[in-house]
Amino acid sequence: MQQWDVIVIGAGAAGLFCAIEAAKRGRKTLVLDNGKRIGRKILMSGGGRCNFTNIYASPANYLSENRHFCKSALSRYTQWDFIALVQQYGIPYHEKALGQLFCDNSAKDIVDMLQQECDKAGVQIALQQEITEVRFADDQYQVVTPQLTRQCQSLVVACGGLSLPNLGATAFGFQLAEQFGLNVLPVRAGLVPLTWQPSDKAVFEEISGVSLPVTAEANDVVFPEDMLFTHRGLSGPAVLQISNYWQPGDALIINLAPEQNISEFLTEQQQQHPAQELKTALAKILPKRLVEKLLELQVFPNQPLKALNAKNIERLDQALSQYIFKPNGTEGYRTAEVTLGGVDTNGLSSKTMEAKNQLGLYFIGEVVDVTGWLGGYNFQWAWASGWVAGQYC
Numbered sequence: 001m002q003q004w005d006v007i008v009i010g011a012g013a014a015g016l017f018c019a020i021e022a023a024k025r026g027r028k029t030l031v032l033d034n035g036k037r038i039g040r041k042i043l044m045s046g047g048g049r050c051n052f053t054n055i056y057a058s059p060a061n062y063l064s065e066n067r068h069f070c071k072s073a074l075s076r077y078t079q080w081d082f083i084a085l086v087q088q089y090g091i092p093y094h095e096k097a098l099g100q101l102f103c104d105n106s107a108k109d110i111v112d113m114l115q116q117e118c119d120k121a122g123v124q125i126a127l128q129q130e131i132t133e134v135r136f137a138d139d140q141y142q143v144v145t146p147q148l149t150r151q152c153q154s155l156v157v158a159c160g161g162l163s164l165p166n167l168g169a170t171a172f173g174f175q176l177a178e179q180f181g182l183n184v185l186p187v188r189a190g191l192v193p194l195t196w197q198p199s200d201k202a203v204f205e206e207i208s209g210v211s212l213p214v215t216a217e218a219n220d221v222v223f224p225e226d227m228l229f230t231h232r233g234l235s236g237p238a239v240l241q242i243s244n245y246w247q248p249g250d251a252l253i254i255n256l257a258p259e260q261n262i263s264e265f266l267t268e269q270q271q272q273h274p275a276q277e278l279k280t281a282l283a284k285i286l287p288k289r290l291v292e293k294l295l296e297l298q299v300f301p302n303q304p305l306k307a308l309n310a311k312n313i314e315r316l317d318q319a320l321s322q323y324i325f326k327p328n329g330t331e332g333y334r335t336a337e338v339t340l341g342g343v344d345t346n347g348l349s350s351k352t353m354e355a356k357n358q359l360g361l362y363f364i365g366e367v368v369d370v371t372g373w374l375g376g377y378n379f380q381w382a383w384a385s386g387w388v389a390g391q392y393c
């Protein structure tokens, strides 16, 4: 039987980062993954440019049953630590928006950096490994594949969540947690487009491709970003962000013109161009195809601006600044960027990521019930949770 100090299951962001740190401490470390290459999600993240962190990352950008759990790891390995590593490798990057840092060239730069760090520290990696069983005997973990059984003192579970099943996502991490007596909170797709009700689909699919800045609100949480109409429903950063907070049956409240005071704008237009049609005025602040659709839906009757009274303007303002959509659901794990829920943090030490009830067993990254907003926050959690576990495993 092969003997290791540490075996990490999952060669994603969290697993690789943990393995590097463990190996730097002199631990004989092996990473196992079911895929053909390391860092597959990193490679396809951020449209191929990997939004690897966010300069504003803080615990407030994360969802979890225990909102305090992520604080320790995020404060001990910060975005500035990761940025320093990226700079050390001379990887060119830029801030795209809202503190989001992307590679100038390719996400491959980040994966190459991780591979080099693994090589330097002496991390071994075995790919295309189908783990059939994990056993615990004599204070050792036995990780079984059809080819061989490997034994280790510390087992780190970094299997990620359920999003993108065609990229190797499995529920294995959750199953292992349950096997060792940890609680797993219900999981659901996050950072995911929302889908139309059949009646809305018939109406809005015609304007798929239309994008506009909005604020999207659900359950008293509001995100100001762009929204995109698609054939299947609503997407774009504002909708992906709010999808983390939206629950089936909830309404989505959209301000279609958040940068405008609509009443003031229309009153002004009315004074300056009384004969102008309402749809012409609205097309100055909203995409024309959306205005035509709203007309067709009789959200407002088209008429010369001079025909509008103060009440009409107020009603129109309300209709546009609090437009209600009732999504049917989400596109699910097929397109979701993350999985909400997962291994209950109550069973883990926030300092080490070790299971409280099971010595030597660690859970890191997305498999844990900590989920970030869109914008580099999820990788920062993967780096931070991987780094802290790597100091102890």
Ligand SMILES: Cc1cc2nc3c(=O)[nH]c(=O)nc-3n(C[C@H](O)[C@H](O)[C@H](O)COP(=O)(O)OP(=O)(O)OC[C@H]3O[C@@H](n4cnc5c(N)ncnc54)[C@H](O)[C@@H]3O)c2cc1C
Binding pocket: 009, 010, 011, 012, 013, 014, 015, 032, 033, 034, 035, 039, 040, 041, 042, 044, 045, 046, 047, 050, 051, 052, 053, 129, 130, 131, 158, 159, 160, 161, 163, 164, 167, 168, 169, 170, 171, 172, 173, 336, 337, 338, 364, 365, 366, 367, 375, 376, 377, 378, 379, 380, 382
């Ligand atoms: C399309 C897309 C784009 C994204 N873009 C960004 C972005 O730009 N910025 C950002 O911060 N976040 C982004 N994310 C989210 C981010 O990729 C994840 O939060 C992050 O990769 C989680 O890291 P992890 O190491 O926990 O899991 P993963 O990266 O998912 O790695 C888990 C690994 O475990 C392996 N595995 C699973 N089951 C088994 C098993 N049974 N046996 C062996 N191996 C197994 C998987 O194949 C995988 O390699 C994106 C996600 C997606 C899907």
